[in-house]
Amino acid sequence: MAPQDTKSTSRIAIVGVGQVGGAVAYALILGSATCELLLVDVKVDLRDAQVRDLSDVAYAAGGTVRVRAATHHEAGQCDIVVITAGSKYSLGETNIQHMHRNVSVIRNVVKAMTPFRSDAIVLVVSNPVDLLTSIAQEVSGLPKSQVFGSGTFLESVRLRGLLADKTGVAVNSVQLSVLGVHGSSQVVAWSSATINGIPLHKVVPSDGFGHDQLAAECNERAESIFRTKGSTPFGIGSVVASICASISFDRGDVQPISHFQPEFGCCFSLPVVIGRRGIMKTIKIPLEAEENAAIARSAERVKNVMKLGS
Numbered sequence: 001m002a003p004q005d006t007k008s009t010s011r012i013a014i015v016g017v018g019q020v021g022g023a024v025a026y027a028l029i030l031g032s033a034t035c036e037l038l039l040v041d042v043k044v045d046l047r048d049a050q051v052r053d054l055s056d057v058a059y060a061a062g063g064t065v066r067v068r069a070a071t072h073h074e075a076g077q078c079d080i081v082v083i084t085a086g087s088k089y090s091l092g093e094t095n096i097q098h099m100h101r102n103v104s105v106i107r108n109v110v111k112a113m114t115p116f117r118s119d120a121i122v123l124v125v126s127n128p129v130d131l132l133t134s135i136a137q138e139v140s141g142l143p144k145s146q147v148f149g150s151g152t153f154l155e156s157v158r159l160r161g162l163l164a165d166k167t168g169v170a171v172n173s174v175q176l177s178v179l180g181v182h183g184s185s186q187v188v189a190w191s192s193a194t195i196n197g198i199p200l201h202k203v204v205p206s207d208g209f210g211h212d213q214l215a216a217e218c219n220e221r222a223e224s225i226f227r228t229k230g231s232t233p234f235g236i237g238s239v240v241a242s243i244c245a246s247i248s249f250d251r252g253d254v255q256p257i258s259h260f261q262p263e264f265g266c267c268f269s270l271p272v273v274i275g276r277r278g279i280m281k282t283i284k285i286p287l288e289a290e291e292n293a294a295i296a297r298s299a300e301r302v303k304n305v306m307k308l309g310s
């Protein structure tokens with residue numbers, strides 16, 4: 001599909017300006033992907049401190065981006081709304097308790113922004129990202145193509161980087177995606193991996209490295225960052241800024257993003273074309289039967305959790 005509009009999007013809101021929201025703002029300012037950046041947080045002192053700190057970034061970058069504090073309602077009137085509001089694990093809290101807390105945060109955040117501008121794009125980053133994206137679609141009342149999640153884009157970028165290092169090629173010559181439900185059940189689409197269009201197994205001898213070993217190394221990287229810093233702000237910040245640029249400049253980039261899958265009734269990541277109107281279309285990539293089955297199993301789990309929560 002040809003890009004519709006090459007005009008830059010002018011207003012982006014970030015809701016939840018903790019570690020991840022702050023890093024998203026930083027990457028957006030340096031990438032000049034917006035003219036005005038609106039910051040929203042229930043912690044007003046934190047929000048205002050982020051406005052001052054990030055305004056300095058904007059001045060240093062040439063002063064083309066204006067950063068200001070805003071309400072949830074104002075955020076809903078922007079071109080793009082990035083949701084990074086959430087809560088970290090509390091000591092002694094179970095996964096289920098933490099998930100319920102974040103489900104309640106996303107419901108409140110999205111409700112407070114309604115009614116949205118009819119062409120607003122909502123990008124969910126908070127975890128569990130696929131479940132929260134499905135809920136944001138429901139609560140926002142916007143078309144499903146305008147509400148999506150960062151999904152497995154960061155994991156795909158990380159794995160492409162590791163593979164590039166192992167094979168000695170540039171990272172942008174590697175085509176490889178992590179698909180399905182973000183987290184422990186995500187699926188690496190090894191069968192469709194290529195180096196500049198040449199199937200991976202033809203470039204790298206099968207005894208070169210193990211797929212499982214590389215995927216495990218990738219997970220361990222993420223966990224070691226999380227163990228030490230409590231978050232992975234720079235990686236996700238860059239990925240979110242890149243999605244915003246794809247939307248703002250109507251680029252038609254193809255990346256694995258969490259979006260609605262009609263066949264399953266919930267959101268998870270498959271490659272899509274991203275443009276000014278959001279998700280333009282899903283790109284069907286040929287996968288092996290076992291890869292498809294693993295994606296279907298993980299989607300079933302998201303659907304069951306959604307049923308419990310409704």
Ligand SMILES: NC(=O)c1ccc[n+]([C@@H]2O[C@H](COP(=O)([O-])OP(=O)(O)OC[C@H]3O[C@@H](n4cnc5c(N)ncnc54)[C@H](O)[C@@H]3O)[C@@H](O)[C@H]2O)c1
Nearest residue numbers: 016018019020021041042043084085086125126127231236
């Ligand atoms: N999808 C990914 O790949 C990915 C990667 C990293 C982090 N994350 C997720 O991003 C989220 C944020 O992580 P963080 O490390 O920045 O946490 P953080 O605690 O540093 O920041 C979260 C912020 O959200 C704010 N907030 C809470 N409720 C709000 C509301 N109703 N309205 C506005 N703001 C609200 C909090 O006050 C806080 O400042 C988490 O859910 C985390 O799991 C996702």
